Amino acid sequence: MIWAVLALMVGLTVVYMARPRFPRREVSSAQFFKDLPPPRLARLKPGLAPPQVTRSYILQLLVFLCILAALYILSPLYWGESSQQLRVWILIDTSAGMGAGSVGKTRMDLARKELDILADHLEKEGADWSAAFKLSSFNLERQDLLTTSNIKTLAKKGQELEVSTLGGNLQLVRGLDDPKFEATHLLVISHRPPPDWLADEPLPVIWRMVGEPLTNVGITRIQAQRDPLTRSVQQVAVETTIYGPPPSQARLQVLDPQQKVVLEQELTEKAEQLFLIDTPERGIYELKLVVEDAYITDNQALIQTTGARALSVDWRLPDRRLMGALGWRDCERDCDLRVTHQLEDVEGETPTLVVIEGGDSQQPQEIKDFAETSPLLADLNLDAVETAVLASGNLPDDWVPVLRFMDNTTWVAWRTEPRAALLHATSLNGPGVAGRLNATFFFNALRWLIDGKEPQPLYTLTSPLQPQPQGTRLALHQGEGTTWREPYSQGRVSQLVPVQSKGEAKPVWPIFLFLACSFLFLERTLNAFGSGKWR
Amino acid sequence: MKELPALPLSHGVLERCRIAARRQRRPGLLGGHQMRRKGQSLDFKEYRHYLPGDDIRHVDWRASVRHGAETDLLVRQFSAEEQLTLVISLDLRMTMRLPQAMPKVLIALWLAEAISSILLRSGDQVLLHPLFASHNRQVQVIRGRTGSAQVRRHLNNMWTHKPGDGLTLNLDSLQRHLKPTAVWLIISDFYFHPNDGQHLARTLAEAQDGYGWVLTLDLDSWPHERLLLGQGARRIEGPGSGFGFMEPNPVEIDGDGLSRVEREIFLHKEAFRERCMHGGLDALHWEWPPEEEPDAAAFFTEQFQNDKVLKRLFMRESS
Numbered sequence: 002m003i004w005a006v007l008a009l010m011v012g013l014t015v016v017y018m019a020r021p022r023f024p025r026r027e028v029s030s031a032q033f034f035k036d037l038p039p040p041r042l043a044r045l046k047p048g049l050a051p052p053q054v055t056r057s058y059i060l061q062l063l064v065f066l067c068i069l070a071a072l073y074i075l076s077p078l079y080w081g082e083s084s085q086q087l088r089v090w091i092l093i094d095t096s097a098g099m100g101a102g103s104v105g106k107t108r109m110d111l112a113r114k115e116l117d118i119l120a121d122h123l124e125k126e127g128a129d130w131s132a133a134f135k136l137s138s139f140n141l142e143r144q145d146l147l148t149t150s151n152i153k154t155l156a157k158k159g160q161e162l163e164v165s166t167l168g169g170n171l172q173l174v175r176g177l178d179d180p181k182f183e184a185t186h187l188l189v190i191s192h193r194p195p196p197d198w199l200a201d202e203p204l205p206v207i208w209r210m211v212g213e214p215l216t217n218v219g220i221t222r223i224q225a226q227r228d229p230l231t232r233s234v235q236q237v238a239v240e241t242t243i244y245g246p247p248p249s250q251a252r253l254q255v256l257d258p259q260q261k262v263v264l265e266q267e268l269t270e271k272a273e274q275l276f277l278i279d280t281p282e283r284g285i286y287e288l289k290l291v292v293e294d295a296y297i298t299d300n301q302a303l304i305q306t307t308g309a310r311a312l313s314v315d316w317r318l319p320d321r322r323l324m325g326a327l328g329w330r331d332c333e334r335d336c337d338l339r340v341t342h343q344l345e346d347v348e349g350e351t352p353t354l355v356v357i358e359g360g361d362s363q364q365p366q367e368i369k370d371f372a373e374t375s376p377l378l379a380d381l382n383l384d385a386v387e388t389a390v391l392a393s394g395n396l397p398d399d400w401v402p403v404l405r406f407m408d409n410t411t412w413v414a415w416r417t418e419p420r421a422a423l424l425h426a427t428s429l430n431g432p433g434v435a436g437r438l439n440a441t442f443f444f445n446a447l448r449w450l451i452d453g454k455e456p457q458p459l460y461t462l463t464s465p466l467q468p469q470p471q472g473t474r475l476a477l478h479q480g481e482g483t484t485w486r487e488p489y490s491q492g493r494v495s496q497l498v499p500v501q502s503k504g505e506a507k508p509v510w511p512i513f514l515f516l517a518c519s520f521l522f523l524e525r526t527l528n529a530f531g532s533g534k535w536r
Numbered sequence: 537m538k539e540l541p542a543l544p545l546s547h548g549v550l551e552r553c554r555i556a557a558r559r560q561r562r563p564g565l566l567g568g569h570q571m572r573r574k575g576q577s578l579d580f581k582e583y584r585h586y587l588p589g590d591d592i593r594h595v596d597w598r599a600s601v602r603h604g605a606e607t608d609l610l611v612r613q614f615s616a617e618e619q620l621t622l623v624i625s626l627d628l629r630m631t632m633r634l635p636q637a638m639p640k641v642l643i644a645l646w647l648a649e650a651i652s653s654i655l656l657r658s659g660d661q662v663l664l665h666p667l668f669a670s671h672n673r674q675v676q677v678i679r680g681r682t683g684s685a686q687v688r689r690h691l692n693n694m695w696t697h698k699p700g701d702g703l704t705l706n707l708d709s710l711q712r713h714l715k716p717t718a719v720w721l722i723i724s725d726f727y728f729h730p731n732d733g734q735h736l737a738r739t740l741a742e743a744q745d746g747y748g749w750v751l752t753l754d755l756d757s758w759p760h761e762r763l764l765l766g767q768g769a770r771r772i773e774g775p776g777s778g779f780g781f782m783e784p785n786p787v788e789i790d791g792d793g794l795s796r797v798e799r800e801i802f803l804h805k806e807a808f809r810e811r812c813m814h815g816g817l818d819a820l821h822w823e824w825p826p827e828e829e830p831d832a833a834a835f836f837t838e839q840f841q842n843d844k845v846l847k848r849l850f851m852r853e854s855s
Binding site for chain 2: 026027028032
């Protein structure tokens with residue numbers, strides 16, 4: 002394409018400038034005619050007409066030479082510039098674990114020192130290199146901070162980096178590609194060891210793991226023991242882990258919402274220990290590890306517990322004996338559950354169990370189909386279903402059958418919006434096999450209906466949107482407190498050397514076009530205002 | 537390129553011209569183009585006794601000892617050559633190849649052939665010399681009554697070999713042939729560069745010292761070319777009009793412009809003539825007829841037969 006445009010441009014210029022012709026005379030005295038004036042026509046006719054004076058060989062030659070020169074100069078653009086380039090994408094881990102350290106020197110300080118080493122390396126070796134750097138930080142998300150060719154600017158920006166209270170996601174540095182920067186190397190500085198997938202990376206990666214092995218004792222897991230029906234937290238399991246040699250003294254202290262110590266126990270030398278803490282009260286419990294170690298973020302945690310509580314139920318069945326036996330509280334608004342015998346009561350956000358008296362078939366029925374994966378049929382013996390005399394009825398609109406008999410009547414059904422379960426039965430606690438099947442379905446439905454409502458968590462983790470630990474928002478991200486690891490790096494900063502790279506080919510025909518237009522404009526201007534003598 | 541066209545003058549015409557001229561003698565001691573008959577570079581004639589004022593270098597010591605009295609010295613006397621040596625310098629530059637209707641070089645070569653033919657039959661010696669050459673070309677020395685064919689061959693060679701650019705003045709090879717008794721005829725349009733003109737003029741002036749006779753023949757094609765140009769916008773082409781590959785600019789040709797060019801040509805030639813005028817020079821001038829298609833043969837014949845100065849070349853020496 003470019004050659005076609007070039008040829009067309011040159012051709013047009015030559016043809017344009019080659020006109021017109023004058024009568025030619027060959028005489029021996031030609032040398033004496035040089036001082037005669039140009040033709041009157043050329044002197045007196047300014048404008049955009051073709052040149053009247055000469056064939057403009059100088060101009061044509063000039064245009065041609067300029068095009069050749071431009072082609073030569075711009076050939077790196079057209080073919081792609083070939084050069085020795087060092088373009089390093091530096092990714093520094095700013096997760097909470099980078100704050101671990103001893104004697105006032107954190108792993109982030111060591112990361113900054115790596116940048117200084119890079120600066121020294123470039124100063125010694127890279128005087129003639131074309132170097133560029135892109136600095137990014139990463140924790141749970143990646144943040145591109147700076148692109149520069151000045152190593153000092155880079156080091157200065159590195160000094161401003163701060164450790165976050167977030168976890169670290171190494172996948173963020175996997176398969177990186179920035180077409181604008183076109184990195185030749187990746188330099189990752191982290192407190193974690195290089196992952197296995199590093200060998201598959203398209204770019205050469207230097208992974209600098211910073212930090213010496215340090216002892217840390219931390220809370221690594223907090224798990225609530227919930228009541229299966231009420232979802233209330235009555236007990237909390239706390240796991241502590243010791244990384245490295247056990248400290249001389251470490252103990253776990255638990256304070257209840259009234260700041261009374263409900264547990265204080267020394268840690269043994271076991272690496273992982275589990276503590277079960279009763280949390281009968283509703284409120285915030287404080288877990289505290291009293292120890293001197295390298296990483297303090299995982300030494301303390303606040304958790305929110307619900308305490309033991311009864312389920313609040315809007316019970317609309319006439320028979321209230323079952324409710325009384327289960328010890329549930331009566332409720333009319335914002336209840337945990339609604340139990341009714343009318344389909345019209347299924348509304349709002351309260352999960353509802355509808356118990357409808359269906360027609361008795363007087364004899365057991367064969368099952369036509371059933372929802373195999375439905376939790377409503379958990380622990381139900383389907384053979385028993387086919388031997389028992391169960392009530393069944395027609396399926397209401399918007400409901401999904403869970404179990405149907407051969408006569409297309411439904412025994413149980415469900416729906417998700419609003420969340421509700423339907424049971425055809427005369428009573429929930431009747432006698433015989435049918436009564437036990439109904440009771441089993443009742444509790445299955447109860448669990449499913451209540452499970453739909455997410456229980457309040459004990460705590461939340463810090464996130465990029467809420468990075469600061471506050472109250473029950475904790476920075477207990479997995480792996481951040483693993484401080485006892487021998488430093489294992491892959492490659493050294495001094496191994497960074499430029500590579501032969503070929504730049505992107507860019508179109509140059511607009512420049513040629515611009516050149517041609519410029520020459521044409523110049524020639525026309527001179528022809529219009531300066532007559533033909535300029536040639 | 538075709539051979540040099542045959543000389544439009546027949547052998548008989550040339551012979552008549554020779555015989556007519558031999559009946560006459562060149563002007564005597566008076567006049568600007570006399571021939572010295574006695575001198576240093578002449579042939580030995582006799583001994584005589586030394587007289588005060590004689591050049592001591594002419595004393596023949598051996599003869600004086602052998603034949604002279606004791607205090608008497610014998611001095612050698614010389615006589616001038618009876619044979620005439622004519623050097624014909626031909627300008628063969630590109631300007632001489634024009635105008636195309638009647639190239640100046642054609643007239644020049646015909647003239648050289650005609651003169652050579654007559655002189656060779658008279659027993660004289662002719663030297664053909666290219667005035668400009670790309671290298672130091674030797675002068676062709678031709679003598680004897682049968683030298684006409686040789687002259688024709690050399691002139692034909694000059695005609696067929698078109699000169700290139702970069703010709704320089706070719707005078708070095710000529711110096712040793714320029715005897716004081718020689719006659720030097722330069723045939724040119726005198727459109728050469730002023731530097732070449734100065735050098736040539738200086739050499740011509742020196743040649744006139746010691747009674748040398750120099751003739752310049754100016755082949756002037758301007759009247760014909762003026763007619764050829766006409767009036768209006770023209771691109772004038774020809775030697776010296778452009779620069780390298782560049783084409784010459786077109787110019788406006790009108791009466792004023794032509795007068796300016798004519799005057800410039802005149803001044804150019806006049807400056808040369810004044811520089812080389814040193815007492816022994818005859819400037820001939822052949823002017824092309826103002827015709828679009830002039831007849832070269834007729835023009836040459838008329839000019840040759842009517843040029844009285846040229847006829848002196850064929851006259852006998854004055855005693």
